[in-house]
Amino acid sequence: xxxxxxxxxxxxxxxxxxxxxxxxxxxxxxxxxxxxxxxxxxxxxxxxxxxxxxxxxxxxxxxxxxxxxxxxxxxxxxxxxxxxxxxxxxxxxxxxxxxxxxxxxxxxxxxxxxxxxxxxxxxxxxxxxxxxxxxxxxxxxxxxxxxxxxxxxxxxxxxxxxxxxxxxxxxxxxxxxxxxxxxxxxxxxxxxxxxxxxxxxxxxxxxxxxxxxxxxxxxxxxxxxxxxxxxxxxxxxxxxxxxxxxxxxxxxxxxxxxxxxxxxxxxxxxxxxxxxxxxxxxxxxxxxxxxxxxxxxxxxxxxxxxxxxxxxxxxxxxxxxxxxxx
Amino acid sequence: xxxxxxxxxxxxxxxxxxxxxxxxxxxxxxxxxxxxxxxxxxxxxxxxxxxxxxxxxxxxxxxxxxxxxxxxxxxxxxxxxxxxxxxxxxxxxxxxxxxxxxxxxxxxxxxxxxxxxxxxxxxxxxxxxxxxxxxxxxxxxxxxxxxxxxxxxxxxxxxxxxxxxxxxxxxxxxxxxxxxxxxxxxxxxxxxxxxxxxxxxxxxxxxxxxxxxxxxxxxxxxxxxxxxxxxxxxxxxxxxxxxxxxxxxxxxxxxxxxxxxxxxxxxxxxxxxx
Numbered sequence: 001x002x003x004x005x006x007x008x009x010x011x012x013x014x015x016x017x018x019x020x021x022x023x024x025x026x027x028x029x030x031x032x033x034x035x036x037x038x039x040x041x042x043x044x045x046x047x048x049x050x051x052x053x054x055x056x057x058x059x060x061x062x063x064x065x066x067x068x069x070x071x072x073x074x075x076x077x078x079x080x081x082x083x084x085x086x087x088x089x090x091x092x093x094x095x096x097x098x099x100x101x102x103x104x105x106x107x108x109x110x111x112x113x114x115x116x117x118x119x120x121x122x123x124x125x126x127x128x129x130x131x132x133x134x135x136x137x138x139x140x141x142x143x144x145x146x147x148x149x150x151x152x153x154x155x156x157x158x159x160x161x162x163x164x165x166x167x168x169x170x171x172x173x174x175x176x177x178x179x180x181x182x183x184x185x186x187x188x189x190x191x192x193x194x195x196x197x198x199x200x201x202x203x204x205x206x207x208x209x210x211x212x213x214x215x216x217x218x219x220x221x222x223x224x225x226x227x228x229x230x231x232x233x234x235x236x237x238x239x240x241x242x243x244x245x246x247x248x249x250x251x252x253x254x255x256x257x258x259x260x261x262x263x264x265x266x267x268x269x270x271x272x273x274x275x276x277x278x279x280x281x282x283x284x285x286x287x288x289x290x291x292x293x294x295x296x297x298x299x300x301x302x303x304x305x306x307x308x309x310x311x312x313x314x315x316x317x318x319x320x321x322x323x324x325x326x
Numbered sequence: 327x328x329x330x331x332x333x334x335x336x337x338x339x340x341x342x343x344x345x346x347x348x349x350x351x352x353x354x355x356x357x358x359x360x361x362x363x364x365x366x367x368x369x370x371x372x373x374x375x376x377x378x379x380x381x382x383x384x385x386x387x388x389x390x391x392x393x394x395x396x397x398x399x400x401x402x403x404x405x406x407x408x409x410x411x412x413x414x415x416x417x418x419x420x421x422x423x424x425x426x427x428x429x430x431x432x433x434x435x436x437x438x439x440x441x442x443x444x445x446x447x448x449x450x451x452x453x454x455x456x457x458x459x460x461x462x463x464x465x466x467x468x469x470x471x472x473x474x475x476x477x478x479x480x481x482x483x484x485x486x487x488x489x490x491x492x493x494x495x496x497x498x499x500x501x502x503x504x505x506x507x508x509x510x511x512x513x514x515x516x517x518x519x520x521x522x523x524x525x526x527x528x529x530x531x532x533x534x535x536x537x538x539x540x541x542x543x544x545x546x547x548x549x550x551x552x553x554x555x556x557x558x559x560x561x562x563x564x565x566x567x568x569x570x571x572x573x574x575x576x577x578x579x580x581x582x583x584x585x586x587x588x589x590x591x592x593x594x595x596x597x598x599x600x
Binding site: 143 | 562
């Protein structure tokens with residue numbers, strides 16, 4: 001087990017280094033002076049640009065610059081956002097809470113719904129119901145998530161007036177306690193559903209395949225031969241085995257859901273990272289954009305590592321086979 | 327019978343998708359050739375709901391939505407096809423070299439492609455475009471940069487399979503040089519799975535371009551579907567048609583390329599062949 005974990009961490013380190021280098025190179029994409037990328041398009045106090053120029057060694061060779069950049073990052077210094085008048089790192093972390101508040105319930109719902117759909121569809125492979133689940137997942141892969149959000153707003157907020165169209169809390173009244181929680185949940189429904197749809201598609205597709213695979217295994221035949229009911233076999237024998245690939249696909253697609261959340265937030269004015277991202281595009285607040293890319297990329301790498309560990313916990317065969325090879 | 331029906335259905339979905347793509351290409355060409363129509367033309371008939379005069383309504387500047395959609399086809403298809411083509415050329419060359427020669431080259435290529443698999447591509451594309459400025463050619467380059475590893479992986483796997491086949495050894499016995507074998511024998515025989523992959527990249531590219539334009543990361547004077555959704559967002563309450571139709575166009579087009587890619591994939595896969 002330890003060898004397996006070390007190997008997965010060994011995989012993550014060079015990837016993170018590569019991401020840091022990509023981020024460093026992006027600074028030099030700005031036409032003209034790279035100081036623009038580090039400061040943003042802002043009237044800055046006199047001397048500040050010079051201070052940054054020195055801090056990042058912009059008059060030095062590229063490799064020295066890379067080194068200084070990494071040293072700054074290692075100290076948790078992702079730059080300063082003049083638009084928000086605060087350092088980039090706490091700014092992003094503060095907004096990340098709201099993005100997670102949007103993503104985590106959506107992911108949970110998507111996982112459950114996707115598995116339920118697949119469990120219902122797979123034993124009837126080829127039936128009309130099965131085909132419609134396949135169709136749903138195809139739609140989930142193709143629909144522009146921000147457009148789906150707009151359509152939901154038009155239908156459920158504007159026409160039917162069932163749900164709020166924008167924001168995370170009601171601004172007209174100040175709520176406390178459980179009423180405030182309910183209010184946030186109420187605002188969560190539409191953006192949450194928009195984030196969910198892609199995930200339902202991914203989970204349903206993978207779960208359907210893995211349920212079909214598990215159904216054809218010998219242990220299922222054995223269980224049936226023992227006289228167990230089809231339903232019992234499905235829940236006790238097929239499901240636990242089919243869940244392993246589902247757990248991994250959820251973790252590996254963490255990056256997609258972050259992207260989805262960013263797009264959905266702009267439609268629903270949800271105050272998370274996505275909203276910060278679009279505001280920073282408008283303000284040409286480059287350090288924040290780069291910080292968001294860096295932190296989300298690292299988050300995705302972490303999600304991958306955690307997924308691998310989970311995989312090893314769920315499936316003893318993984319760590320077992322690794323030990324033998326290593 | 328059921329199996330036949332399934333095949334027929336899959337075939338029909340792929341066929342319909344293919345016909346739709348041909349239709350889009352025809353629309354794009356017709357829009358380019360038709361003289362005297364300007365989709366940018368501003369009129370005093372602003373925010374008119376869909377009617378006989380304006381089938382899909384007009385926007386806040388009185389521009390016809392249907393006309394915008396027709397001219398937007400060109401942007402989506404241009405970006406989709408050029409990005410897929412660029413990604414495919416890069417991916418085929420790199421993937422083939424990695425699969426054929428193996429060794430450290432293979433190792434390096436696979437590690438690099440892993441980085442691109444993990445990195446949240448859309449965010450990276452948005453940051454690059456935000457910093458370097460909008461422009462269709464930049465968008466195409468960024469998408470190609472993000473998508474080539476998919477093709478490279480497919481190509482590498484197929485090349486590793488094909489290079490072990492007997493006919494390759496036969497050619498080698500004739501004294502043909504290694505890189506000539508790769509170029510004239512191995513690569514042409516490994517292209518089938520790449521074709522399906524490239525079609526799926528067209529779908530991803532169209533969706534990505536639309537997402538970037540939706541965030542405002544495209545030049546304001548080029549009409550594109552994503553851009554139309556970007557301005558529609560402000561008028562969801564009084565002019566929902568500004569959002570409904572362009573988004574539907576993106577959805578159907580992406581769906582068509584996804585279906586087409588799946589159909590191409592299963593048609594070329596010997597395991598599912600009739």
